[in-house]
Amino acid sequence: MKKRILSILLVVAMAAMLVMGCDSGTEEPAGDSTGEQETQKDDGDGYTIGCTVYYMTEFVTLMVKGMEGKAEELGCDLVMLDAGQDAQTQITQVENLIAQKVDVIIVAAVDSDAILPAIEMCEEAGIPLVGVNMLFNTEEPYHYVGPDDVLAGELEMQYAIDEIGGEGNVVILEGPIGQSAQIQRLEGNQNILGKYEGKIEVLAQQTANWSREEALTLVENWLETFSGQIDAIVAHNDEMALGAIQALEAAGLSDEIVVTGVDAILDGCNAVKDGTLLGTVYQDAALEGSDAVQKAYDVLEGTVTEKELSYIDMKWITQDNVDELLTTIYAE
Amino acid sequence: MKEKAKGFDKNWIQTYMLIFIVVGLGVVLSIVSKNFLTTTNLLNVVRQIAINGILAIGMTIVCLTGGIDLSVGSIVAFSGIVTAGLLRDKNLPMIVVILLAILVGALLGLYNGYFIAYWNAAPFVVTLSMMTIARGMTYVFCDGRPISNLPTGFLAIGKGSIARIPAPTIILIVVFVLASIMLTKLKFGRYIYAVGGNENAAMVSGINVKRIKMMVYVLSGTACGIAAIILTARVSAGLPTAGNGYELDAIAATVIGGTSLSGGRGRLWGTMVGAILLGIVNNGLDLLNVSSFYQQIVKGLIILGAILIDSKRNQ
Numbered sequence: 001m002k003k004r005i006l007s008i009l010l011v012v013a014m015a016a017m018l019v020m021g022c023d024s025g026t027e028e029p030a031g032d033s034t035g036e037q038e039t040q041k042d043d044g045d046g047y048t049i050g051c052t053v054y055y056m057t058e059f060v061t062l063m064v065k066g067m068e069g070k071a072e073e074l075g076c077d078l079v080m081l082d083a084g085q086d087a088q089t090q091i092t093q094v095e096n097l098i099a100q101k102v103d104v105i106i107v108a109a110v111d112s113d114a115i116l117p118a119i120e121m122c123e124e125a126g127i128p129l130v131g132v133n134m135l136f137n138t139e140e141p142y143h144y145v146g147p148d149d150v151l152a153g154e155l156e157m158q159y160a161i162d163e164i165g166g167e168g169n170v171v172i173l174e175g176p177i178g179q180s181a182q183i184q185r186l187e188g189n190q191n192i193l194g195k196y197e198g199k200i201e202v203l204a205q206q207t208a209n210w211s212r213e214e215a216l217t218l219v220e221n222w223l224e225t226f227s228g229q230i231d232a233i234v235a236h237n238d239e240m241a242l243g244a245i246q247a248l249e250a251a252g253l254s255d256e257i258v259v260t261g262v263d264a265i266l267d268g269c270n271a272v273k274d275g276t277l278l279g280t281v282y283q284d285a286a287l288e289g290s291d292a293v294q295k296a297y298d299v300l301e302g303t304v305t306e307k308e309l310s311y312i313d314m315k316w317i318t319q320d321n322v323d324e325l326l327t328t329i330y331a332e
Numbered sequence: 333m334k335e336k337a338k339g340f341d342k343n344w345i346q347t348y349m350l351i352f353i354v355v356g357l358g359v360v361l362s363i364v365s366k367n368f369l370t371t372t373n374l375l376n377v378v379r380q381i382a383i384n385g386i387l388a389i390g391m392t393i394v395c396l397t398g399g400i401d402l403s404v405g406s407i408v409a410f411s412g413i414v415t416a417g418l419l420r421d422k423n424l425p426m427i428v429v430i431l432l433a434i435l436v437g438a439l440l441g442l443y444n445g446y447f448i449a450y451w452n453a454a455p456f457v458v459t460l461s462m463m464t465i466a467r468g469m470t471y472v473f474c475d476g477r478p479i480s481n482l483p484t485g486f487l488a489i490g491k492g493s494i495a496r497i498p499a500p501t502i503i504l505i506v507v508f509v510l511a512s513i514m515l516t517k518l519k520f521g522r523y524i525y526a527v528g529g530n531e532n533a534a535m536v537s538g539i540n541v542k543r544i545k546m547m548v549y550v551l552s553g554t555a556c557g558i559a560a561i562i563l564t565a566r567v568s569a570g571l572p573t574a575g576n577g578y579e580l581d582a583i584a585a586t587v588i589g590g591t592s593l594s595g596g597r598g599r600l601w602g603t604m605v606g607a608i609l610l611g612i613v614n615n616g617l618d619l620l621n622v623s624s625f626y627q628q629i630v631k632g633l634i635i636l637g638a639i640l641i642d643s644k645r646n647q
Binding site for chain 1: 380383487490571619624
């Protein structure tokens with residue numbers, strides 16, 4: 001019996017240590033920055049910015065770095081939470097941020113619809129809300145900083161069509177249906193396709209859910225179905241473009257079919273350098289993050305009052321300028 | 333008989349220990365974070381644990397028979413998407429929609445229960461199959477798109493409150509009270525323990541073991557239906573991706589609460605405290621700005637700690 005009580009006590013002690021351990025573990029870096037901010041707080045700044053992001057993807061990690069940099073520059077504290085791709089968790093985190101009395105909340109939404117209750121909660125609490133990267137599905141105006149996905153869709157379609165000489169057949173690999181990036185990139189694709197009516201035919205368009213594997217299977221099937229007809233594959237992100245490239249390589253068609261993508265992830269850039277990917281659209285994640293923090297700060301300072309969508313610039317990356325990325329953000 | 337009484341006694345020690353841990357954690361958190369011990373935050377915590385709490389109640393009942401239900405997350409998604417679809421497209425009274433959502437959950441649970449009880453299939457495999465079937469049905473039902481623009485009256489289930497107590501919490505309390513009465517006061521509840529404790533003995537003593545084994549999955553499915561309603565109201569949309577991995581949290585709360593995965597032993601009380609513990613840990617680590625990567629590690633260690641106590645007790 002004594003042994004048992006002892007073991008239970010040990011577990012309690014362990015649990016307590018865990019909590020404290022975690023606390024001190026994170027407090028050290030946080031402690032340092034608050035130390036710096038304390039001095040800056042005297043200047044009247046030192047807001048606490050709460051943030052919840054959908055998931056720590058490679059892109060979001062870069063975005064968060066941009067946010068941290070900007071927050072430090074402005075002398076603000078940044079509370080960063082990760083919703084693990086669960087919409088309910090994100091709502092929970094917004095509740096927790098409000099309870100924490102942060103000054104402003106930045107949200108990279110898990111889902112454009114499911115984030116709407118958060119808008120209401122923030123309004124009730126009198127805390128401004130800034131969206132980043134993912135649009136909210138609402139008619140009401142809101143603060144937002146994000147990619148110009150329509151432009152991205154236009155760029156990748158335009159360059160693909162140019163490469164095949166303004167005439168031919170394309171297939172489109174879409175993002176998950178209903179996500180703002182998919183909707184907008186497709187809108188961009190269609191803006192360009194509208195100009196080539198009668199010359200360019202879309203043989204097929206289907207989602208591969210941002211996934212390399214799914215795209216690989218899908219393109220394999222398309223190559224079978226539309227044997228010899230496809231001239232270009234336009235993918236809504238690089239992952240899917242890379243899946244398409246694998247399918248083309250396996251079928252020995254790499255030189256005959258053009259592939260374009262969006263995101264300019266490391267693997268995408270390497271593919272551009274190798275010449276297997278015609279081009280990709282670069283969305284500067286760090287800039288997006290730092291712009292979002294800047295906007296949140298401006299809202300608090302009262303210099304931004306009008307709720308509007310701000311888009312960051314999108315850049316077309318080809319073999320000519322891909323080294324700019326490979327030697328900077330992807331240097332290591 | 334003496335052995336059994338002793339077993340229950342130990343169980344209670346663990347439950348009290350848990351309460352002690354929860355209170356201790358609360359004290360620590362209120363010292364290190366000035367935002368923890370506020371009314372708003374505590375109300376947040378009890379609202380946030382409602383979904384997992386309800387799923388964990390269903391899970392506990394299943395575990396008492398020695399089973400497991402891996403399909404709860406997917407059933408939540410499917411019931412949720414059906415709820416959202418009915419609300420948006422059909423002009424049905426809200427109460428009808430709610431009952432239908434619960435019925436959908438119960439029916440999917442019936443599928444689990446039928447194959448487990450009458451085909452003697454392993455619960456792990458049957459519910460795994462349901463996990464992917466229900467997820468697939470969810471995507472088919474909504475074509476992969478979220479269903480939004482739900483009536484405001486319905487959303488009140490997620491964010492409304494009565495006397496400051498959040499609506500999801502009230503639902504959790506009702507489910508808890510009903511399930512407790514069932515397990516402790518009704519013959520059916522005692523049969524569940526009997527089946528989990530020793531299936532052969534239960535059969536010999538005339539209990540319809542197959543029926544009991546089937547019904548626990550129906551109950552778990554029902555819990556999923558209820559949780560789905562809260563979830564859908566909370567995020568104001570039916571989401572095909574909802575509920576991903578919720579089975580793990582429900583199992584975690586159950587195990588932390590001292591319910592044995594081999595069946596026959598466990599209490600809903602413990603499960604509730606387990607759910608509260610997980611909720612407080614999540615909330616506290618959010619408030620302390622601990623990265624969610626670490627949160628997962630902490631959660632894993634807590635589950636391990638609970639299992640170690642359990643296996644120690646079984647020796």
